[in-house]
Amino acid sequence: MSEKVSLGLLASHFGVHLEGDATHEISGLSPLDVAKSEHISFLVNPIYRSQSLVSLAGALIVNQVDFEFVNTSSTIQRSFLITSNPYALFARVAQYFESLREVKNIFGVHPLAHVDPTATIAPDCTIGPYCSVAAGAVIESGVHLVSHVRLGINVQVGVDTIIHPMTVVYNDCLIGKRCIIHGGVVIGSDGFGFAPDFSSLGGQWVKIPQTGRVIIGNDVECGASMTIDRGAMSDTLIGDGCKFDNQVQIGHNVKVGAHTVMAGCSGIAGSTEVGSLCVIGGYTNFSGHLKIADRTTISGGTSITKSITTSGKHYTGVFPFTEHAQWEKNAAILRGIDKLRQQIKSIIKK
Numbered sequence: 001m002s003e004k005v006s007l008g009l010l011a012s013h014f015g016v017h018l019e020g021d022a023t024h025e026i027s028g029l030s031p032l033d034v035a036k037s038e039h040i041s042f043l044v045n046p047i048y049r050s051q052s053l054v055s056l057a058g059a060l061i062v063n064q065v066d067f068e069f070v071n072t073s074s075t076i077q078r079s080f081l082i083t084s085n086p087y088a089l090f091a092r093v094a095q096y097f098e099s100l101r102e103v104k105n106i107f108g109v110h111p112l113a114h115v116d117p118t119a120t121i122a123p124d125c126t127i128g129p130y131c132s133v134a135a136g137a138v139i140e141s142g143v144h145l146v147s148h149v150r151l152g153i154n155v156q157v158g159v160d161t162i163i164h165p166m167t168v169v170y171n172d173c174l175i176g177k178r179c180i181i182h183g184g185v186v187i188g189s190d191g192f193g194f195a196p197d198f199s200s201l202g203g204q205w206v207k208i209p210q211t212g213r214v215i216i217g218n219d220v221e222c223g224a225s226m227t228i229d230r231g232a233m234s235d236t237l238i239g240d241g242c243k244f245d246n247q248v249q250i251g252h253n254v255k256v257g258a259h260t261v262m263a264g265c266s267g268i269a270g271s272t273e274v275g276s277l278c279v280i281g282g283y284t285n286f287s288g289h290l291k292i293a294d295r296t297t298i299s300g301g302t303s304i305t306k307s308i309t310t311s312g313k314h315y316t317g318v319f320p321f322t323e324h325a326q327w328e329k330n331a332a333i334l335r336g337i338d339k340l341r342q343q344i345k346s347i348i349k350k
Helices: 007-014 046-054 064-073 086-101 324-335 337-349
Strands: 017-019 039-042 059-062 079-082 186-189 194-197 204-207 214-216 227-229 236-238
Touching: 007 017, 007 079, 007 086, 039 086, 046 064, 059 064, 059 086, 064 079, 186 214, 214 227, 227 236, 324 337
Parallel strands: 039 059, 059 079, 186 227, 214 236
Antiparallel strands: 017 079, 194 204
16 A cells, blocks of 8 residues: 655645645545545646546645636635646656655665676665676666666766666766666667768778767656767767657767757757757657757657757647648649749749
8 A cells, every 4th residue: 555645744845835634645646537535636737627626636736826716616625735836746746656655775786787896886776687787887876777787888877876677888978867767778879970982883881980978967867768879089968857758869979958858759860969958849850960059849740950049949840640632632732832933933024
């Protein structure tokens, strides 16, 4: 059974205002439509206001306006945690309950793990079964390698970082503090660098050695099966607080600014620099050698082929889907636009 926490303790812990019964105990979070009296739920989107009126949740996380609406419109007795940012408070409360359920690590190196004698391991780390830590690696306090993790030569992992199974970190890469690296992530594999030499019939693509590193800042989260290429000569840099969804690809020498987020299956080609506080939708792709301004928002499925120099703009490059026959008609019209343009220019000239 989940550990219960009083609303008074939650309000005090997070420094928010409580309206209602401070002694009421909560065992976890739940959506509005299935919550019971022992649950806390939240209201952010106005379209769920009517649902909040009939929800059986024992407490709601709301802003002041929604509190006044629900408190005066609903006949159900409940308590409220009132904050200017309900969604952020919901996330923090969820983290709090998750921490109560966590099984505490058993510190030390599992007998089925291999740690090179020259590696430096803090005494309160957990190195799980079938992990491999190479020569010169430095693993700081509180790090948890769950299992089947490979850390290459001279890799450094910062305080309280957790790395999940089947992750590989190549030689010389640096990972900051409090990072979460999910399963199957590859950090520091070779960037896609080849020089063409087809001057003769026996030509080939000549591999360019990738001698840079990947440097990841603090509080970064890497989704499952994400890949980050090492730099060709300089380093690939990921700023503090970045959050990446599953299957994101970061090319060599890319720089991603602090607190930028990228949804699943997005990709950044080599040497592009993405600013801080950007929001990148899923399936977005960036050409190489671009510069993207801070606070840029990109809708999912957009292809970015030119630099963006003005901060705070929102860009979309997705043609709305439609039935296939209608799409073909639209495509035919688009193909004919240049011909129409030439005709208009000819008329204007005359």
